[in-house]
Amino acid sequence: MSVREQLFVRTDGSPAEVAEFVAKLIGGRTEVRDQQVWLLVDTARLVPGVEGEFGGPVVAHNSEAAFRPAGEFEAPDAYNVELRLWQAGGRRVEPTTGADIEERAATAVFQALAASAGLAVIHVHDDDVLLRAALPGAGAIEFPRGTTIYDWDEDKWNGFVLRTEPGDA
Amino acid sequence: MPTNAGPVVINGLIGQMQGALGDDFAIGAHYLELFEYEHERRQAERLGQSFDVRALEAAHGRSDGLGNPDVLLRTDSADVGAYGDLKRLDPDLKADRKDADFSRRVEKRLREPFGQDPRITVAVVDGRDVGLTIDAAVRGIRRALGFWRQQGRDVLPEQRMIVFTGDGGSVVWRGDTGDINVSA
Numbered sequence: 001m002s003v004r005e006q007l008f009v010r011t012d013g014s015p016a017e018v019a020e021f022v023a024k025l026i027g028g029r030t031e032v033r034d035q036q037v038w039l040l041v042d043t044a045r046l047v048p049g050v051e052g053e054f055g056g057p058v059v060a061h062n063s064e065a066a067f068r069p070a071g072e073f074e075a076p077d078a079y080n081v082e083l084r085l086w087q088a089g090g091r092r093v094e095p096t097t098g099a100d101i102e103e104r105a106a107t108a109v110f111q112a113l114a115a116s117a118g119l120a121v122i123h124v125h126d127d128d129v130l131l132r133a134a135l136p137g138a139g140a141i142e143f144p145r146g147t148t149i150y151d152w153d154e155d156k157w158n159g160f161v162l163r164t165e166p167g168d169a
Numbered sequence: 170m171p172t173n174a175g176p177v178v179i180n181g182l183i184g185q186m187q188g189a190l191g192d193d194f195a196i197g198a199h200y201l202e203l204f205e206y207e208h209e210r211r212q213a214e215r216l217g218q219s220f221d222v223r224a225l226e227a228a229h230g231r232s233d234g235l236g237n238p239d240v241l242l243r244t245d246s247a248d249v250g251a252y253g254d255l256k257r258l259d260p261d262l263k264a265d266r267k268d269a270d271f272s273r274r275v276e277k278r279l280r281e282p283f284g285q286d287p288r289i290t291v292a293v294v295d296g297r298d299v300g301l302t303i304d305a306a307v308r309g310i311r312r313a314l315g316f317w318r319q320q321g322r323d324v325l326p327e328q329r330m331i332v333f334t335g336d337g338g339s340v341v342w343r344g345d346t347g348d349i350n351v352s353a
Binding site: 086153 | 179204205227228229235239256261263265267278316319320
């Protein structure tokens, strides 16, 4: 069903360390498959009353800036660990309200991370919609719906998206 | 796959695993009830005009990829099937003047499925809801290919990019020939 929820984290830790840290925060677990770490949690821990298992691989993320036309950039460029998350074994849409369960579950993971860790995090939905960001010392922000990860929306990011790539600082 | 509810068989219907379908091959979209969003069903139905399309259940039990493919596509009864990912341009997202034709967003959606999951060889982007033009679809495909060139990434012969345009047609790139074809 496509990967529709992504959290990007800026950290000195490895993807495995990030996965372990998040698993403890949200009452989930990690599994290693083909040398790749997965984060998995009972969806009900994130969205009460919903069956299924939410999660996915936690992978290294490299900036793509060097491969794009000059001057183009995107919000995840400076974040070096990516959580690719989806719902399995249960509904993806809340039947009465039509609410997007995957988006709600990813939001819960984001909020746990933002509240507990001194880490910069962004939440991206449907490949290029920037929903929210957290920055150590500044707190978290919800972006107006329609804000994207693309350079033309940089003003809307309100300084909550890191722009310096790891190693550049 | 093992779950908290015990072993559960998923994707056990005919054609939900790779393998030739023989007499079960049938052009059209199958198992549409697995899609919870109407736009997913519409996209699978559009694909089903040209392929045997089998919807897949989401799983975390796979060990051979890091994505979540939506469908298996087949072109004939001997085709073992290609994993495909369905993406769309949401009409709630307004065009920006810096991407007035949506081609950058097409590129983003065409590249993402191939990024982490080597099983996925077909990326499908539905631009019908935003009235995507043929020119923009071609530009999006060229942008994706240009990105891969910069990256030094090899194109594989089995890879396909399929974009549905606002006029009801499609623009298709094939990895084996490198051609971009426009169909009404």
